Each structure stands twice: as structure tokens, then as C-alpha cells.
Amino acid sequence: MTAGLQWSRRRYMPIFRRLSFFCLILIMLPAAHAAVAGDLQRMLALTGMANIANTLPEQIHQQLQRPGAVADDETVTAVEQRLIGTYNSMDIMAVLNDYVISRLSSDQLDAIVAWYDSPLGRRLARAERQAESAAGREDMQTFLVEFDRQPIAEERVRLIRRFEQVSRLSRINMAVMRALYETEFVAVNDQRPQQARLDERRLQEEMQQQFYDLRALILPGLAVNMMAVSYYTLRSFDNDEISSYTAFLASDSGRALLDLYESIPSYLLGRLVRRAGMPVPTGFFR
16 A cells, blocks of 8 residues: 555544544535525535534533543533533524634635535535445445555545645644543533632643643544545545545635634534533633
8 A cells, every 4th residue: 555645543443433523524614604605404404514513412422431531420420411401503503603604704605605516516515424424434434444455546645645734634623622622621620629620720731731642642643544534535536526626625715614614613612611601711712
């Protein structure tokens, strides 16, 4: 197999499972904005982007249940009940839509709508829905095992590598992980008895240490994992189509979307934490 595109399955599979859902969403991330342009239901049905809001409770649950989590079972249960009890999918989707509109110009939004209304854009949406489904996730894992054993044409490797770089999938997924860690640390700390709570400085230090330890562990292999996910999701597209999609993401409108989606996980989780009445330390959920 081409050097540099090996996927170390055993080492990174647990992290891959944590990130795979967000990766699949982010592969197709511009389509959400078409939805807020005035045809929300049609575009959400086309792209499955409602899952950004709908899966927040499950992502919080997985974060709290991860190996090495900072809370015992009783605390985790209390934190989940409090956060998920505050969660309302319609409210969160409304927050997301308002946030998107506030961050995109009308010209950028128009360009995104036009691109995703194209035949290629609709095909990409279908591919994303298939990859996001339960059957698709299972198929992806089987596919990636075989992917690790077979040669890939140099031109395809170059295109997928370029796509991963332009789409910023690694960086965006690190933003997802950071937002989930901040949610965990803030919520667990607020659940402790008053006298046992960490002050803001100590909370910041402990969260930063755990997150940077995680970052050092997974970052070297994360880009390769994102390339593997991209290779699966885009497997039915030819090189010219992948180049066209990459060019769109590199455009002004594409870059605006990538900037936006780098901040969305933190924004939504921060709003959820605040709605639960939990104090947010300076520098969290930026």
C-alpha cells in the first residue's frame, strides 16, 4: 500500500469510533446552510444534518462513559440527567440555524445553495447519508480493513490527501473533542459538593492537561484516519468530482463554512451547559 496512507486499525479504532459520526457529518457540512436559507426541512431531509443537534445527548453520554473519565458512576448519572434534561432538539436546531445565519453573508449562502443543488452536490448528499447510516458505519469498518491491505493509485492518494487538508477534518474533529472535554469537566465539577469544587484556574489546568494528553496521543494518526473515512465516503466519485468538491471547499464560501463548523460544536455545547445553569470558566466554549 502507498506509504503514508496506512491506517493503523488496532491503535486508532477506539478513537475512530468516537469521531466517525462527526467526520461523516463534516464531510458534507456545507449542506446545513442551504437548509437555513428558507427550505430547512427539504435540505435536512436531503443531508441528514439534523443529526448535528439530535446526537448531542449521545455524544455527551459517550464522553462521560469514556475510559479515564473524571467522574464516578453516580456523578455521571446525575450529570447526564441534568444536561440531557435541559436538552431540547428543536431549541438546539433553532440555535444552530440562527448561528449559521449570523456568520454567513447572503452571497456565501447563495453560493452554497447553488453548489448543493447541483447533480454532484445531490450525489454527495446521498453518499453521506449512506455512510452515516448504521449499515454504512458497519460497512465502513469492513471496507477500511480491506483498505489497509490494498494498493491505491498515487493520483487518488494525492486527491484524498488534498481533500483532507482543505476540509480541515482533523482540526475540526479536534474542536469537537475539545468541546466535549470542556462539557465533561464543567458539568462534573458543578455536580460536586460546593467545598469539593475546583476553582476556575484549577479546572482550566486539569482540563487542558487531559485534552493535551489526548491530542498528543491521537493527532499523529488523526489525519490518516480522516483520509480513510474520506476515501470510503468518496469511493464512488471519480477524480474530477473529488477535485470539484475540494475546489468548492477552498473557495471563499467553502472557507467560511469550514470556519463556521470549527466553532459549531463548542457553541452548541456551551449553550446547553449554560441552559443547565452551570457556570462556564473563562476560555471555555470559545
